[in-house]
Amino acid sequence: MNTVSESIVKDMSLAHNGHLKIDWVKEHMPVLNRIRERFEKEQPFAGLKVAISLHLEAKTAYLAKVVQAGGAEVTITGSNPLSTQDDICAALVEDGIRVFAKYNPDPAEYKEHLIKTLETRPDLIIDDGGDLITILHSERRDLLSQVRGGAEETTTGILRLKALEKEGKLEFPMVAVNDAFCKYLFDNRYGTGQSVWDGINRTTNLVVAGKTVVVAGYGWCGKGVAMRAKGLGAKVIVTEIDPIKAVEAYMDGFEVMPMLEAAKHGDYFVTVTGNRDIISKEHFAVMKDGAILSNAGHFDVEVNKVDLNAMSTSSRIVRKDIEEFVLADGRKVYLLAEGRLVNLAAGDGHPAEIMDMTFALQAVSLAYVNEQYKNIGKKVLNVPFELDQMVAKYKLEALNIGIDKLTDEQKSYLESWVE
Numbered sequence: 001m002n003t004v005s006e007s008i009v010k011d012m013s014l015a016h017n018g019h020l021k022i023d024w025v026k027e028h029m030p031v032l033n034r035i036r037e038r039f040e041k042e043q044p045f046a047g048l049k050v051a052i053s054l055h056l057e058a059k060t061a062y063l064a065k066v067v068q069a070g071g072a073e074v075t076i077t078g079s080n081p082l083s084t085q086d087d088i089c090a091a092l093v094e095d096g097i098r099v100f101a102k103y104n105p106d107p108a109e110y111k112e113h114l115i116k117t118l119e120t121r122p123d124l125i126i127d128d129g130g131d132l133i134t135i136l137h138s139e140r141r142d143l144l145s146q147v148r149g150g151a152e153e154t155t156t157g158i159l160r161l162k163a164l165e166k167e168g169k170l171e172f173p174m175v176a177v178n179d180a181f182c183k184y185l186f187d188n189r190y191g192t193g194q195s196v197w198d199g200i201n202r203t204t205n206l207v208v209a210g211k212t213v214v215v216a217g218y219g220w221c222g223k224g225v226a227m228r229a230k231g232l233g234a235k236v237i238v239t240e241i242d243p244i245k246a247v248e249a250y251m252d253g254f255e256v257m258p259m260l261e262a263a264k265h266g267d268y269f270v271t272v273t274g275n276r277d278i279i280s281k282e283h284f285a286v287m288k289d290g291a292i293l294s295n296a297g298h299f300d301v302e303v304n305k306v307d308l309n310a311m312s313t314s315s316r317i318v319r320k321d322i323e324e325f326v327l328a329d330g331r332k333v334y335l336l337a338e339g340r341l342v343n344l345a346a347g348d349g350h351p352a353e354i355m356d357m358t359f360a361l362q363a364v365s366l367a368y369v370n371e372q373y374k375n376i377g378k379k380v381l382n383v384p385f386e387l388d389q390m391v392a393k394y395k396l397e398a399l400n401i402g403i404d405k406l407t408d409e410q411k412s413y414l415e416s417w418v419e
Contacts, residue, residue, distance in 0.1 A: 007099045008113065010086040018091025021058040022065070028352040029059070030398035031360040031391060032066055039070030044367040046071030051122035053114065053132045054153060055083040055344045056101050059352055061092050063126075063359040067366065068097060072124075077101045077117040079128035079153075080298075081110050082337060082345035111135075118143050124366055125150030127174075129298045130160035137164060137171065149173040149369035149376070151362050155219070156274045156298035161380045173376040175365040177358070180383035182391045184220040187358040191350030192343065193224025196270060196296045197232060199347030203321045203336055204292060209233025214266035216259060217273035218245040221296060225270050226254055237262045239278075263287050270342070271295045271302035280304035284311055289331040294342040303339040321346040360391045 004012065026033065039045075050072040054060040060076075068074045075098040078084035082104055089099045098120065100113035114131050118140055127133050127150060136144055149172045152158055158178050164170040177183055201208070213229040214237045215222050226236050226249070238249035239259045246256045263269075263283040267290070271278045274297050284307065295302045309315070312325040321337045337345035349355070364387050369376070396403065406414070 003093045003096055003098050007093045008102065008116070009089040009093055009099050010102045012090045012093065014087035015090035015094045018061070018085070018087035018089070019094070021088060022061045022091055025058045025352040026062050029062060029356040029359070031356045031394045032062060032363065034394050035360050035363050036066040036069050039066060039363070043071040044370060045124070048123040048370070049073045049075070049120055050124045050126070050366070051117045051120060051132060052076040052126045053079045053117065054126060054128045055079055055341075055349055057083065057085045057088055057344070057349055059349065059355040059359060061088045063362060064092060064097055065095060066363055070367070074098070075100070075117050075120045075122070077113045079131060080341055080344060081105055082340050083349070115140065121146050123148050124370055126153070126362055126366060127151070127157055128153040130157035133157070133164070133174070134160060137169060144171050147172050148373040151175040151177045151365040151369065153362065154178050154298050158380065159274065165380050170378050170380070172378055173369055173373055174380050175369055176380050176382055177361050177365055180361050180388050182357045182361055182388050187350060187354050188220035189224035191224070191354035192221040192272070192296055193228040195343035195347055195350045196225050196294070197228050199342040199344070200268065200292075200294055200336065203319070203342070203346040208268070211235070211267035212237060212265050213268045213270065214239065214259075214262045216269070216271040216278045216302070218249045219272065221272040225272055225296065226252070234268070237265060259283055260286070266291055269293045272297055273302060274298060276301035277304050278302045281307040281311060284308060284327065284333060287331065287333055291333045292336065293333060293339070294336040295339050296342055298341065300339040303335060305335070305339055308333070308335065357391050357395055360394065361387065364390070
């Protein structure tokens with residue numbers, strides 16, 4: 001395979017810098033390094049083709065190389081137009097991985113890259129947001145027959161998968177990696193919490209302390225964003241539709257109110273719901289002058305850009321990844337990274353140590369599907385608990401942390417109803 005001639009990337013001369021980035025994250029991903037050693041010996045993907053759609057930056061690149069080390073022919077594309085890093089793409093091509101991705105392609109190019117990735121006729125898939133799966137189950141069903149199964153990274157993608165499963169239209173098994181303990185407890189909470197504020201702070205260069213932050217959605221990602229905002233000295237308001245999560249946010253010390261009320265108070269807004277129109281025209285109408293809007297959900301639909309453009313008399317780019325909208329009464333609001341994932345479109349995404357666990361789960365889940373796809377059935381399944389525990393165990397060992405074990409007497413006590 002001549003990956004240079006077969007790939008679509010911006011500039012191969014950028015490869016050296018991409019290699020440096022990949023080398024850096026490799027040094028901080030000990031769990032994935034351990035999985036790689038196992039894959040090199042066992043070759044679980046020997047002779048198979050793997051298609052990957054993820055945010056194409058250094059940590060993702062290293063996951064692709066680990067899968068490749070397991071014997072796979074790997075093709076990769078991005079899962080968001082603004083999160084692809086061109087130097088990483090070039091480096092992967094030099095390492096023998098086929099790449100169809102560029103930073104900020106137009107919508108037609110972005111879709112073309114997804115389709116070209118699928119046209120390699122993969123046996124296994126790693127998806128992020130469900131783009132590959134959606135195309136396979138709609139306009140390119142001719143490419144379905146060879147797919148054994150795959151793994152999905154995000155809440156948004158799992159919602160799509162479960163909708164397919166509910167309608168009886170899912171054609172192969174998919175592992176819901178997002179629902180694993182070592183994903184949502186650490187990646188969604190600590191990864192999103194830190195990387196969102198990394199993206200906002202590096203983009204705006206403004207203080208957070210003393211400001212009011214509105215967090216829309218109090219799932220694991222929202223909890224992380226709110227926790228880090230509080231740590232930076234902000235006053236935090238949470239908006240929710242789930243009464244249980246709303247009570248939890250209240251008990252965690254945050255104000256809870258509807259978005260229409262919160263919109264009057266917020267200096268920063270972060271949406272993390274996975275749904276559309278979380279902030280729209282009625283909210284823009286009451287916002288403070290200078291409000292800063294950002295999104296950490298998968299798609300750029302949480303902040304309604306159609307409404308914002310319709311209500312604005314003018315707009316301009318005032319700083320990289322910051323667009324200013326002037327409303328009819330002279331108020332200005334600012335949208336970060338076009339309303340796309342602020343932590344990736346305006347930052348480098350989650351820390352390497354966090355993605356180490358998530359991508360280890362992706363790798364071992366893919367191997368599990370490959371082993372068991374004939375027995376699993378066409379359904380969405382959780383990461384097997386023993387794989388979740390294995391990743392946590394590897395992480396503790398990398399940190400040189402030991403934990404206790406139950407004695408035989410303790411096990412017997414827990415397993416018996418007799419005193």
